[in-house]
Amino acid sequence: MNIVDIATEEYLEVDADERLGKVRSLFDRENPKGIVVTDGGEYSGILTERQLLQSHIEDDAKVQVLARNNIPQVGREDDVRKVARMLVEGGTKVAPVFEDGDLWGIVTEDAILRAVLGNLDVxxxxxxxxxxxxxxxxxxxxxxxxxxxxxxxxxxxxxxxxxxxxxxxxxxxxxxxxxxxxxxxxxxxxxxxxxxxxxxxxxxxxxxxxxxxxxxxxxxxxxxxxxxxxxxxxxxxxxxxxxxxxxxxxxxxxxxRALTYTEEESMDVQITNIDLLDTISREMIQGAITEVADKYQDMQVHHAHVRFSEHKERLRGTPLIHCQTRLRTNRGQIAGSGEGYGAETAFRVALDKLERNVLEKKEIRADAEYEGQLLRKLNEL
Incomplete structure (x- = not known):
């Protein structure tokens, strides 16, 4: 299924010079997933309600100070699974759809879920x-x-x-x-x-x-x-x-996120807010998590998710980053989180916590197996 069957040409649009106060009212009246921001008639970014809530910017400020221009741009012929991954990794519920370099419309999280609803019973x-x-x-x-x-x-x-x-x-x-x-x-x-x-x-x-x-x-x-x-x-x-x-x-x-799960031999690692990666790559993250998971041979990892969030605090220009790692396994969910200046430092702290939690689960499993063996022996007496 391609996005051409799901995307829409109907969307709300505001100019980059519009005041945030007016846009807040627009969200209140229309309840959109996001609003397209244009500058001189050209696409400039997307503004979401969550951005407005999380900002401390006054209502008389211009929309352009909050509009996100790093949201993934979708092509009308892109596969729905690819777009689902782009939305999750971009940390957004709406993305612009382009055709031949021009803004054609938008695609939303809701539109994708409605399109695949009948397949979710599995x-x-x-x-x-x-x-x-x-x-x-x-x-x-x-x-x-x-x-x-x-x-x-x-x-x-x-x-x-x-x-x-x-x-x-x-x-x-x-x-x-x-x-x-x-x-x-x-x-x-x-x-x-x-x-x-x-x-x-x-x-x-x-x-x-x-x-x-x-x-x-x-x-x-x-x-x-x-x-x-x-x-x-x-x-x-x-x-x-x-x-x-x-x-x-x-x-x-x-x-x-579940729509993006793969059956590849290598572990599927999904990264939310991937644009925050600085000195670390997707491949490095995938390798590090695989190494941790391999320390518990009985644990089969179905999917791994890494989320990065940026705080306003900075150290010599480097932002404070919060990182959360989560493994979905046949032994349940295992997570680890941490903070640091820069995505790589935050990931290493979170990975260390994840590893400790994996090993703790391994020890609990080992203790349970030992107790089971002991009970069986006692019953044989």
Whole structure:
């Protein structure tokens, strides 16, 4: 299947000189995945709602200061699996589609998932969901939620009550929508929505509840259908016997990532925000992770994912980078994360943590096998 069958010529467009305040309102009214930014009629980049939320830039600034021009450019004849990888590795939900060097339209994460929906019944949620989840408590302030979303480069946070049970969900869209309404009140002379007070608001007052959940044994097709039905970008994964316990989270990006899995002899390593790589290459990352995985011979790695996120802090011009590595194996998910100045340093720290976690799992497995052998011998007495 080619993108020509999925992409669309219909999209929202703003000029690079437009003010961010106007664009915030546009996101609030139209709820697009992204807006195309042009300069003098020529394609200049893409602006997403998450970028607006994560920035500290004032509303009177121009759009061009935030527009991403490093988002992968898609050709109309590109294969859908290739484009799925490009979206995941580009850390975006929308990409420009070009034909003969000219902007033709856009392709979105949703459009791809709708096109392949009927093929997703071969996967279960348990095979692709993320089991490490960052949560908020009901009395945590909105400022903390924004920091968590920004620092971890994610779009949603489950909220738990004092007993640790799932009670709600806060997303970037919820916060952006609330921010727009707050600014509109300020402009009308009502100062009750002052920005500082907004950041002190408990997430309980903003969260969505009840939360839509899914169990690990459900098909991915069912999960995606539910996301589309409720206009959600992710679902909380819960145990079959307890729909208030947070076992993990499944997002549309997780599903998109699964479309890129390969059956090649070499390990498939997917890298999100690949443009942040500096002194390290995809091949070096693939080799390093393969070496770690090989230390546990009983573990079969189905897929490896490496995510890089850039912080504003810099050291002699080099940005502080957060790196998360995750292996999906026949022994479950194993992850490791770390930070450092530059992608290579951050990756090495994360890799070291991943290796320790792999070896720990190996020791647990060995201990379990020893205990099993001991029990069998005792039963023979």
């Amino acid at each position: 996967l279960t949620v348990e095979q692709i969901y993320t089991d490490e989840v960052i949560t908020l408590r009901e009395d945590d302030h909105l400022g903390k939620a924004i920091n968590y979303l920004r620092e971890n480069d994610i779009s949603r946070l489950p909220v738990v009550n004092d007993s640790g049970r799932l009670s709600g969900m806060v997303t970037t869209h919820d916060i952006a929508d609330f921010a727009v309404r707050t600014m509109e009140r300020q402009h009308s002379g009502d100062r009750s929505g002052d920005t500082d007070r907004m950041l002190d608001l408990p997430v309980y007052d903003l969260m969505n509840s009840p939360v839509e959940t899914i169990t690990g044994d459900a098909s991915v097709e069912t999960a995606v259908e539910r996301m589309f039905e409720h206009d959600y970008a992710g679902l909380v994964v819960t145990p079959e016997d307890d729909d208030t316990a947070v076992a993990g989270i499944l997002t549309k990006t997780d599903v998109l």
